[in-house]
Amino acid sequence: MDAKVIKPEAEGRDDNALKIVGTSPVRPDGVPKVTGLARYGADFALPGMLWGAILRSPHAHARIRAIDTSKAGSLTGVKAVITSADFPEQKYEFVGPERVAINFWHMTRNVMAREKVLYEGHAVAAVAATSKAIAEAALRLIEVDYEPLPHVIDVDAAMQPDAPLLFEDMITRGVEPPPKNASNISKRTELNLGDVDAGFAAADEIVEMSFKTAPVHQGYIEPHACLARFDAKGQGEIWAASQGHFVVRAFTARLLNMNIGDVLVHPAEIGGGFGGKTVIYVEPLAAALSRKCGHPVKIMMSREDVFKSTGPTSGSSMTVKIGARKDGTLVAADGLFKFQAGAFPGSPVMNATMCGFAPYNIPNVRSVGYDVVCNRPKSAAYRAPGSPISAFAVESVMDALAAKLGMDPLKFRLMNACKTGTPTAWGPKHAHDGYAETVKALLAHPAYAAPLGKNQGRGFASGFWFNNGGESSATVHVNEDGTVVVATGSMDIGGSRASMAIMAAETLGIAYDDVRAIVADTASIGYTHVTGGSRVTFATGIAVVEACRKVIAELCARAAMIWKLEPGEVIWENGCARPADAAAGKLEPMPLKAIAAKRALTGGPIGAEASVNAGGAAPGFATELCDVEVDPETGGVKILRFIVAQDVGRAIHRSYVEGQMEGGAVQGIGWALNEEYIYDDAGRLLNAGFLDYRIPVASDLPMIETVLVEVPNPNHPYGAKGVGEVNIVPAMAAVANAINNAIGRRLTELPMSPPKVLAAIHSGQK
Amino acid sequence: MSKHHVTTTLNGNAVEFLCETQQTLLEVLRDELHHTGTKEGCATGDCGACSVTLDGRLVCSCLVLGVEAQGKSIQTIEGMAEGTSLHPLQRKFLEHAALQCGVCTPGILIAARALLERNPDPSEEEVRFWLAGNLCRCTGYNKIIDAVLDAAHEMRGG
Structure with a gap:
């Protein structure tokens, strides 16, 4: 089905x-990926390599009284055994912006339990041996001596005063004065705009x-999966699939x-992340x-390990209230969002409080969030973290x-659509349009008014996601033959090498196939933040285009040198240098390849690096x-039609943009x-x-339809906005609203699995 | 515990290997024969990332023991292209952008080839049901289905 572009x-x-x-x-990395030659996290090996394995907690919550590794350590073929004693203690402090703050005291305990295990699957020890079987x-x-403790899984239960505590001394942050008693509530946040009570008083x-x-x-x-090699000098290399x-x-x-410079990380191809591979x-x-035994060590998680010990996104409990005048004008909104952080603080609840009401112009908003620990794996980012959850409630x-x-x-x-200048609950005004255009696109779509059959229903929903900018680095080198290599520090999770090559070719005015785009290791390119946040x-x-522009300036200077003109007298057009002014004489435009061929006579290799901290996403x-x-x-429930x-x-x-939209919608389904x-x-x-945790399969779905609405971003040389995440945000509410339209019952609990839908059909409540 | 000696054919080539009793064909392919194109996604037969054919039959290599390959013919993703000439399915997957991360791709290509060998003219629904055992978390399947249908069309001489 052809996608539309508006x-x-x-x-x-x-x-x-x-x-x-x-x-x-x-895509430049396409052939290795269809021939099995691309190397993902588990595909690396080194001579003398050992296999690592991780011992995990069978308990949801237990104190570790003692760990005895002596028998394991003396087993023939075992070269190293580690526990939390092999990792230095970290300072207890939250670092980085509050919305995504990190606490290394928590991180070191999550990768290896110390005083307690806090969820089933929590790592307690690891070994390296000459074979997987050993x-x-x-x-x-x-031998681990556990003292099992009462546990708590549900977020509302975890907030009760008598709930088992994961951290006996954790005092809720964000409450003044601070509570006297410890609780599982890590943090409370509140956003306010206008006067909510007055707003609701004015609502019809x-x-x-x-x-x-x-x-x-x-x-x-x-x-x-990863492979690590550390040597006697204390330097190490890691091959890992990460974002x-x-x-x-x-x-x-x-x-x-260790010093950061003593660790070199090679970017393996990554087999999907969606936020979950932004952490270690x-x-x-x-x-x-590896550091302990001097041999390379490879560790692969099993699928069971992935589910039990890596981050899902939060479960939640939410209450949302919205008021409007008779004519439909929104006047007030109030949201209470309680999120499971898992075993350590850091759910995306702040995002949820910010994004939920963001598509709308509402003069009075209160949005309260609670970050609550419970005995589950620590939550990790998942596609527009937090926003889909609050959108389910709000929409x-x-x-x-x-x-x-x-x-x-x-x-x-x-x-009620927001536009440039509409205030947000967290302070700044919206600086871009684009929301109303997505609504208009569906209003104009033939599907909007298409007839429905028996037991069928139609639902709509909207969503907002910030999209990020931030630190990125790129180098652009002109090769001897005039082809170009573009290197960046961004892991390619879904075709970004192709996007980088497109932008470089467009900027330089050369053919796409003359640009080779690669992902460089941590020693070969400047710092680049994660592939995440769209x-x-x-x-x-922006870094690639900036580096290309530097290269163009250099190419013009080289051409000027050859032509014996001043550098300012040469411009770049259609992949060639040419005199800015016809008065310079009759000179044929000089293509990039010709300038590259004469590089040695004009100053040597041609290339440039650009490192940016990009704002204006x-x-x-x-x-x-x-x-x-x-x-x-x-x-x-069968999905008959789904349009993003x-x-x-x-x-x-274009195809990879459509692919993001299709994939995000299906994850939401x-x-x-x-x-x-x-x-x-x-x-x-x-x-x-994957048998019992059922992600959508091909036979569950229709073709997802996409409408690409293009409202260019003036802060990017080609108008790009992040496209990876917002497509998942409206999906659950769109499905819920469609079910409501079909059966006249509103489901308020996810997932809307058959037993819940059946119960709703048979319930009296509407 | 002595290892088993297995003689088999891998992508048309005679191959011998030693394996432990409990080693799966997936582990043998990846760890002993260094054919890492076949991926482990679950090791329980639920995701299809490790799909190969054994005497022409589509199997999850994580559910087959290495010793079961004795005397059989194994086809993996590494044998799909003929030299530098890609199989039409491989080419169509690239043209249709039918992969994002690409980790499910080898298994899906092997499964799709097995489908087209049995049914050269499948409907969209037949492709969707045949590939229901191959999980893809990135694409939402649209472009995979498009690529398989387009490859089938081309292979029929369309």
């Missing part, structure tokens, strides 16, 4: 001048509802008390084992409010349409209908595998 600002746009931006060439046998010889209609969502896993197909090899380097060096698990363990309430007002749900959203095409793209907006059919006998309308700024590689963590009474995960 260009709301058609007048005055210079899209026709673009030759490569917006096309869909084959490593596994050694784990069985490690108010809807208030409560919601619960289950934790869901990112579900990348590649389990975490940021610089972050792997920084975190691993920190946990091992196996890397510091493999490194510590469900918006749908109910539209119905109460007797208004069309899309037109209700459009009349930041790479924007921020790393424009947020992502998406609005989605979902048609469902509900089976009244089973409660099963997303503001993409300007698509750089899985979150809506199937996916959840299921625990037994002892706090043990019952569905730690």
Whole structure:
């Protein structure tokens, strides 16, 4: 099915001048990935390599009285055994911006438990041995003396005053005066805009509802894996699949008390991340084992390990109240968002409080968040972290409010749509348009008014995501033959080498196939932040274009030298240097290849580096349409049609932009209908595998339809906005609103699995 | 515990290897024969990333023991292209941008080839059900389905 592209600002746009931006060439790393030659995290080996294995807690919550590794250590073939004693203590402090703050005291305890195990699957020891079988046998010889403790899984239960405490001295941050007693509530945050009480007093209609969502896993197909090699000089190398090899380097060096420069991280190809590979698990363990025995050590997680010990996103408990005047004008919104952080603080609840109401112009907003620890794996980022969760609540309430007002749900959203200048609950005003355009795109879509059959329903929902900029580095080198190598520090998780090559070729005015784009290791390029936050095409793209512009300046200078002109007398056009002024004489334009051929005579190799801290990322907006059919006998929900309308700024590689939208929508459909963590009474995960944790398969789905709305971002040379994340944000509410439309019952708990849908059908409540 | 000596054919080449009783074909391919194109996603037969064919039959190599390869013919992703000439499925996957991270791709290509050998003209629904045992978390499957249908069309002489 052909995707649509809508260009709301058609007048005055210079899209026709673009030759490569917006096309869909084959990715530079494509052939190795279809022939099995691309090397992912688990695909590296070194001579003398050992296999590492990790002993994990069978308890949801227990004190570690003692660990005896002596028998394991003396098993033939075992070369190293480590516990938390092999990692230095870290200072207890939150570092970095509050929204994404890191505490290394927590991080070192998450990669290897110290005083207590806090979830089933928590690592307690690791071994390295000459074979996988010996490593596994050694784990069985490690004796851990546990004192099992009461545990808590649910977020509302964890907030009760008598709940078992994960940290006996944790005082809630963000509350004045600070509470006297410890609790599982790590942090309270509150955003305020206007006067909420006065706003609700002025409302004609108010809807208030409560919601619960289950934790869901990112579900990348590649389990975490790495190979580490440390030598007698105390220097080390790591081959790892991650969303940021610089972050792997920084975190691993920190946990091992090493200089950052003594750790070199090679970027393996990454088999999916979706946020879950922006943190470390196996890397510091493999490194510590290798450091202890002097041999290379490889660790691969099993799928069960991935589910039990790596970050799902938070489950939640939420209450949202929104009020409007009779004419549909929103006047007030109040949200209470309680998020499971898992075993250590750091859920994305702040994002949730910020993003939930962000698509709308609401003069009075209060948004309160609680970050709550409980005996589950520590949550990790997952595609627009936090935003899809609060959007499920807010967009469900918006749908109910539209119905109460007797208004069309899309037109209700459009009349309240944010635009440039609309205040946000967290302070700054929106600086970009794009949201209203996504609503208009669906209003104009034939699917909007298409007829529905029996047991079928249609739902709409919208979403907001910040999109990030930040630190990125790129180098551009002109080769001897005039081809170009572009290197960046951004892991390529879904085609970014292609986007970088497109932007470089477009800027330099040369063919796409003359640009080779690679991902460089941590010693070969400047610091580059993670591939996450939908930041790479924007921020790393700016670095690439900036480096290309430096190269162009140098190419012009070289041409001027050859022509004996002043550097300012030469300009760059269509991949060639040419005199700026015809008065310079009759000189044929000099192509890049010709300048490269004469580089030795004009000063040597031609290349440039650009490192940026990119600001001006424009947020992502998406609005989605979902048609469902509900089976009244089973409660099963079939997705009949799903359309994503997303503001993409300007698509750089069109197919990969569509791919992000399609993939994000399907992850949202899985979150809506199937996916959840299921625990037994002892706090043990019952569905730690892809058979019972069911992500969408091909036969569950129709073709996802995409509408690329292009409202260019003036802060990027080609207008790019991040496109990776916002597409997941509206999806669960779009499905819920469609189910409500089909059966006349509103589901407020995720996942909307058949038993819940069936119960709703048979319930009296509407 | 002595190892087993296994004689087999891998992508048309005669191969011998030693393996432990409990080693799966997936482990043998990756760890003993250094064919790492076949991926481990779950090791429980649920994701299809380790799909190979054994005497032409599509299997999850994580559910087959290495010793079961004795006397059989194994086809993996490394044998799909003929020299530098890509199989039409491989080419169409690239043209349609049918991979994002690419880790499920080898298994899906092997499974799709097995489908087209049995049914050269599948419907969209038939492709979706045949590939339901191959998980992809990145793409939402659109472009994978498009690529398989387009490759089938081309292979029929379309």
